[in-house]
Amino acid sequence: MVRYQIVLGVLGAITPLAASLPNGLGATPAMGYSSWNDCGSMRNNGPNGWCWDTEAHIQNVTEYFISSGLAKLGYVHINIDEGWLKGRDNRTGKMVEDFEKFPSGMKAMGDWIKKHDTYAGSGEKMHYGLYSCRGTVQCGRNNNYSAVGSYGHETADVDWMVAAGADYLKIDSCGATNYSHAGSFSQYAKYRDALNATGKKVWFSLCGWHHWYSPPDPSIGYTGGASLGNSWRIAGDGKTWPDLTQCMNTQAAVASFNGPGGWSDPDLLVGPEVYVGGQTDEQARAQFTMWSLFPANLLISQNVLAWSPYALETYSNEELVAINQDPLGSPAKRIVGGDLEFPCDGDGGGGGQIAEVHAAPCNSSNVWGRKLSGGNFALGFVNNAGSAAKITCDGNCFDALNISSSVVALKVRDLWAHADVATLTRPFTFTATVNGSGFAAAYKLAPSSL
Numbered sequence: 001m002v003r004y005q006i007v008l009g010v011l012g013a014i015t016p017l018a019a020s021l022p023n024g025l026g027a028t029p030a031m032g033y034s035s036w037n038d039c040g041s042m043r044n045n046g047p048n049g050w051c052w053d054t055e056a057h058i059q060n061v062t063e064y065f066i067s068s069g070l071a072k073l074g075y076v077h078i079n080i081d082e083g084w085l086k087g088r089d090n091r092t093g094k095m096v097e098d099f100e101k102f103p104s105g106m107k108a109m110g111d112w113i114k115k116h117d118t119y120a121g122s123g124e125k126m127h128y129g130l131y132s133c134r135g136t137v138q139c140g141r142n143n144n145y146s147a148v149g150s151y152g153h154e155t156a157d158v159d160w161m162v163a164a165g166a167d168y169l170k171i172d173s174c175g176a177t178n179y180s181h182a183g184s185f186s187q188y189a190k191y192r193d194a195l196n197a198t199g200k201k202v203w204f205s206l207c208g209w210h211h212w213y214s215p216p217d218p219s220i221g222y223t224g225g226a227s228l229g230n231s232w233r234i235a236g237d238g239k240t241w242p243d244l245t246q247c248m249n250t251q252a253a254v255a256s257f258n259g260p261g262g263w264s265d266p267d268l269l270v271g272p273e274v275y276v277g278g279q280t281d282e283q284a285r286a287q288f289t290m291w292s293l294f295p296a297n298l299l300i301s302q303n304v305l306a307w308s309p310y311a312l313e314t315y316s317n318e319e320l321v322a323i324n325q326d327p328l329g330s331p332a333k334r335i336v337g338g339d340l341e342f343p344c345d346g347d348g349g350g351g352g353q354i355a356e357v358h359a360a361p362c363n364s365s366n367v368w369g370r371k372l373s374g375g376n377f378a379l380g381f382v383n384n385a386g387s388a389a390k391i392t393c394d395g396n397c398f399d400a401l402n403i404s405s406s407v408v409a410l411k412v413r414d415l416w417a418h419a420d421v422a423t424l425t426r427p428f429t430f431t432a433t434v435n436g437s438g439f440a441a442a443y444k445l446a447p448s449s450l
């Protein structure tokens with residue numbers, strides 16, 4: 001009798017799943033860590049490197065997220081990207097982990113992470129993420145890491161990873177047999193349905209970075225990825241500020257498809273210390289500022305154990321985390337400025353990763369805005385020019401926020417200075433002075449009386 005009821009419960013859960021992911025997750029974007037830009041897929045940094053003993057490194061990272069207070073702020077996902085899977089058992093076809101990197105195996109790794117409270121006495125546990133790929137091989141094959149993909153093993157692999165304790169699953173697209181919009185959706189749907197059939201609450205993170213995610217293409221009836229997962233990558237890997245500038249441009253095109261349950265994903269939060277690439281501390285802070293505003297997943301992908309106090313201060317900005325996690329879940333739109341370029345004005349790009357310098361007039365600034373819960377609003381300003389600039393949200397810009405006519409004044413709070421800096425009266429207009437070379441400022445606007 002008991003067994004009969006359980007079967008019915010599972011079937012009941014499956015029925016609506018053909019077209020959606022009703023796992024109840026993703027009311028706000030995910031926050032935590034990803035190993036990708038920290039460790040890469042290999043033991044990339046020699047026997048003395050920080051990822052050589054990957055299992056121990058991930059344990060140290062988890063402890064750091066807890067002791068630093070990041071987990072208390074909401075950074076609770078510890079996600080292991082490519083590099084844990086060695087191959088398949090010849091006889092059973094089951095996934096076999098890389099015991100050189102994870103001597104205790106992936107189930108033990110997950111158990112270890114998930115036994116930890118996010119902070120003393122919280123009663124909430126840390127989360128554990130795993131990674132695979134919908135193709136026949138994983139992405140790192142280009143870097144001599146030749147792990148197999150999950151193609152043809154979708155349900156078995158999902159079951160394996162969920163049994164290992166994963167409550168966050170990233171599925172990449174390398175080596176895929178089909179990159180068309182319809183083909184990609186139907187392949188990803190297999191993972192979604194397999195996840196739903198487990199009956200477990202698992203965050204489903206799609207990593208496609210192909211044109212079928214973005215920009216919106218009317219000919220394919222673009223609707224974002226919420227029918228498949230809780231988050232979906234919209235652009236290529238963001239390692240440097242020029243990459244991240246492109247990620248922001250793509251986000252502008254797809255933002256309106258976001259909301260509680262499903263979020264476009266402009267990629268991981270990178271800093272100066274990454275496996276490949278790098279950017280300045282200020283650009284890392286600008287990325288965090290804009291990703292908080294969008295809102296997008298806040299997954300820190302850096303060697304946090306070698307962080308500067310500036311970096312910890314960046315990601316610990318409670319006021320911006322609150323904007324990211326605002327319960328209204330209203331996506332920010334780009335109100336002023338078109339697709340950004342970088343570098344502009346002959347600026348070297350804070351690291352000089354790309355040679356091209358856009359000639360004047362370079363499209364160097366944006367204003368983004370968004371409605372928040374409680375009748376509040378947020379504004380974000382980006383400056384990619386070579387030097388500081390004054391950027392204005394004028395009357396038209398404020399009109400785009402649809403502020404009720406009953407609001408007579410707005411108190412402006414600088415979310416980096418942690419100070420109220422102005423009270424605006426109608427007609428509303430606000431100018432921010434923003435440093436150059438990849439810098440962002442953010443403000444919260446609260447209705448106020450005169």
Ligand code: GLA
Nearest residue numbers: 036041081082139140172237
């Ligand atoms: C792709 C993804 C990255 C990462 C790597 C792993 O490039 O976009 O986020 O998962 O694969 O090789």
